[in-house]
Amino acid sequence: MIRRGLALAAAALLALAPLLAPPYQVTLLLPAFAYGIALLGLNLLFGTAGLLSFGHALFVALGAYTAAGLTTRYGVLSFEAIVAAAAGLAAVVAVPVGLLCVRYVKIYFGMLTLAFGMLFYSFLYKFYALTGGDEGLRVLRPLLLGRPFAELDKVGFLTGPFYYYALALLALATLAMRRIVRSPFGLSLRAIRENADKAAFVGVSVRRYRFYAFVIAAVFGAVGGTLLAVPTGLADPLLAYWTHSGNLVFMLLLGGFEHFLGPLVGALAFIFLQDLVMSLTAYWRFVFGALLAIVVVFFPRGLLGLVAPERPA
């Protein structure tokens, strides 16, 4: 009950943020929302199904490039169409990649997803005509529910309509994922995570369920990617680079992968910490490396683990 109250209070605070916080802080929330959605997917794989992907950035980049390609190349500005296209494209890509990856578990699964992520990075980097190579592709301001909001400048657009659009998308994604985690499918995935051999012997199609989880995770990753690309106005190959996948895993550990809301807390904490540390020192990667070590050693259950130490049912 207390936890639900806290979650609702946090949601209300986020809804009021554009009125209360300076624009800069509000624009920082946008990537946090984007990562929150992507991480909900990553955590279905890791927290629920027990598979750690080091290639989730592939799908985030795919979403960002979908937004870029559609707005600059094809003149599609409707953000709803962009999100739908990114989700569809991610599912199409995730089918062959997932079919291969879920044949493996643990480090082999991780390495294979990493390899696919790097393949996609190379593709983005080398296929200049299609992807803009190292320069990337611009992302134009999209239409939200068919409206251009031309009267607003960039900051006004991002901290106004786009902020609420992103927040609504995050809320939808959170509710959808909550439904999935609390479905018969979610329970079957947890059984697989706990003991895959046993799950198979009580009739759970282990590989098939892992594959479904992989595809769903990819879709969430790509939807997050579309949101990520709009504030920066750019899709570039580094989005698919393995360090980006590493950051996603870091966010998940930071928030606490055992908790449903861990991904959202992790994304928020990461973005604001990064901003803070970067403003203090140029060696922010060094600080983050140390922080990651501290989290893993002393707080393996992440920030939410400090509030609720036991893995919830």
Added chain:
Amino acid sequence: MTLLEAVEVRKFYGTFCALDGVTLTIGRGQFVSIVGPNGAGKTTLVNVLTGLLAPTSGAVRFKGRDVAGLDPVRLARLGLARSFQLVHVFPGLTVAETLAVAVLARRRRGARLFASLAAERATWDEAAGVAELFGLADQLGRPARTLPQGDKKLLDVASAFALHPEVILLDEPTSGVSTADKHAVMAVLVEAARRLGIASIIQVEHDMDIVFGYSDRIVALHQGRVLADATPAELQANDEVMATIVGRAARRA
């Protein structure tokens, strides 16, 4: 009527022959115990019968269908389930959840993405029913990892029973259970099988009290071959076989 049969099954691990031409038929309504000294091939036989190991040669048929090397999910759907010698549970799932996983799989509802698990009334009722049969009714909300060892074992077996198989193979169902509790566990298993409509039980067991107390038939393995396949009474009359499978204890008896 034959439910499960092995025909001339051979299994080699490299050059070591673990099963050397085992032929066996198990009919409806039988409680069969597989006995034999360590290394006789009992667990290999159970693993071959349940598809975990493909035989090097020979056939395994369940209800007339070749099931050699078939994956456990399909075997479960056909009506063949098993439990393991070492306890297999889902440590982080509760007793109710563990049984619900099996019930959902059997009812082919495990892949339902957007359905509410909490609203799966029939599933939870059935899970609770199975828990009751195994004396776990008051532990429904308890994570499996916190159960005492004996209850873990019962839960492991119960989740196989929750599949409502026609044939169940139990690899040492009373291992790790104290001698005093073994008969109670067996009584629970037999009663649960009757209530759930399980036609046949095959068990690997070391405890001869249990074997002779509950079996309709005993299959004695020795060095990968069937040494004897007989009723308990017939077997007890055969001093030579008794000496091989139970060693000195039989001669004393």
